[in-house]
Amino acid sequence: MGQRCPGLAHARGRSPARPSDPAESSGVNVDQDTFRQALLDPQAPRPAGLSDGHGQDAGRRFDVYRNNVTVALADALETAFPTIAKLVGAQNFKLLATAYLRQHPPTSPLMMFYGKEMPAFLQSFEPTKSIGYLPDIARLELALRHSYHAADASPLDPSVLQSTPPDTLMASKLKLAPATRLVRSQWPIFAIWAFNTLPGAPKPTMSAQDTLILRPDLDPEPHLLPPGGGAFVAALLEGTLLADAIETATNEDPAFDLSAMLALLLSNNALTDLKD
Structure with a gap:
């Protein structure tokens, strides 16, 4: 018995535009590891010495950018794993996605390929590791994406x-x-x-x-x-x-x-x- 996946082509389409990176436009030499860690962790301090390109502190701009990146990556994960999102609930998935992206930041601008570590992540993530079927559901949803792009x-x-x-x-x-x-x-x-x-x-x-x-x-x-x-x-x-x-x-x-x-x-x- 086969079932067509509704809206799969739209869900697997091109990646959303990447927000302007304050580290790229500021002209200040900011350590990239420090910048990325702060970018993916709302509790991390802002990178020291980051300006807005006009000599002003980029604190607020960085906060806005950090929030935009987190939301965009969480949305990409929800698009990639809609069944997982439905099973755990919208609010829980946002928490799960935030924890995931801190551990596994994207290594490619193509969000259609983001999330390959999700099955293993669900096995070890404390709130979900007792739900035995979740990793295999993630494997199924990954397989659907990989099949689409094959x-x-x-x-x-x-x-x-x-x-x-x-x-x-x-x-x-x-x-x-x-x-x-x-x-x-x-x-x-x-x-x-x-x-x-x-x-x-x-x-x-x-x-x-x-x-x-x-x-x-x-x-x-x-x-x-x-x-x-x-x-x-x-x-x-x-x-x-x-x-x-x-x-x-x-x-x-x-x-x-x-x-x-x-x-x-x-x-x-x-x-x-x-x-x-």
Whole structure:
């Protein structure tokens, strides 16, 4: 079952304009480490010797800039992790985002890639580390972004599989599209994501779930995999021969349905090549 992500293209768009940096325009030599530490910590003192470019103390201007940067980065994180924000609540997410950006300031002006450390952060952050499923939800939301920004690839013609002799097919490798992402979890992450994202989605029940993210067109779509499906896709991603991938899947679940799995991949343009 696949679900389109509403508004994903807008949410993953270009980064907001960066506010003018008082350290760049002041003409005063301010230690950059000190400046960054003060910028991301409202309790830190203002950098000594920082002026506004006219010989005046830049204290108030720095405070405004610091607040703007904090708000912009927190907004970028909320855009990147909307399900996490909904699960913990708006006010709690603001506190979480502020703590995150102090530990993990951005290293690129492209906010679409900001937040890669979020799963590990949620595991160690005191207010959230007892909520076991949150890191995997963050992994799912990261995977959606990465899938959106992955390279395009031409899909494999289904007739190639149909015309390949079975023995040759089993001894071949199926190549998956660059946008393919797999998130395996002991938690019902697909159900949690859907319940907090899609109108009318049922309430999650406790079960392990593997989620496959495919991008048949412009937007990536999460799919809940049946038992054995996660093991099969993981094996394909590792470059395993098709016969071995099937064996891995059936070892996990004897009822694994290869035909249904291949139909899912083909219908979503997820297969790009068949290699010996």
